[in-house]
Amino acid sequence: MLRGFKNFLMRGDVVVVAIGLIVALAFSTLIKAFTDFVINPIITRIQGRGAVGLGWQLGRPGNVATYLNLGAFISAIVYFVVFMAVVYALIVIPYKHVQARRGVTVFGDPTPAKTCPACLSEDIPAAASKCRYCGSDQPPQA
CATH class of the missing domain: 1.10.1200.120 (Large-conductance mechanosensitive channel, MscL; domain 1)
Structure with missing residues (x-):
């Protein structure tokens, strides 16, 4: 210890x-x-x-x-x-x-983030393919 x-x-x-x-x-x-x-x-x-x-x-x-x-x-x-x-x-x-x-x-600077269209969470990484909160598929990054 x-x-x-x-x-x-x-x-x-x-x-x-x-x-x-x-x-x-x-x-x-x-x-x-x-x-x-x-x-x-x-x-x-x-x-x-x-x-x-x-x-x-x-x-x-x-x-x-x-x-x-x-x-x-x-x-x-x-x-x-x-x-x-x-x-x-x-x-x-x-x-x-x-x-x-x-x-x-x-x-x-903070990392780029996007908003989940299903649960409206605003802190999802821009490259994420699924929402960390609701698990819904995310549209591809533009």
Whole structure:
């Protein structure tokens, strides 16, 4: 059992995913600090003097629970976009390159598919002669 677990852990894909998660967590902290300490102060400054943030007070003034903070939402959007761009640039692109050198296509375009006229399944391979769901004969590929 331990030998099988060791072999599983030493597979290249598991190592790549583990390293990717570690890098993603590190960049997540960095980008969170960027949005909290750079983006949020800019948004607060744009709103004006004495502002808590970009938003509206829906209830009694001073009640934080009823403050609609759009600045925090904008900051979260910026955080998400920057985080996904970093993950794509530092993990996905190198992974695609390494897999291409190994002869494996990852994150490519989906394979062509057709719709079964009998059961209306839309994910049948274009070269299939029978439907995988209902078993009906498929017209030849055009």
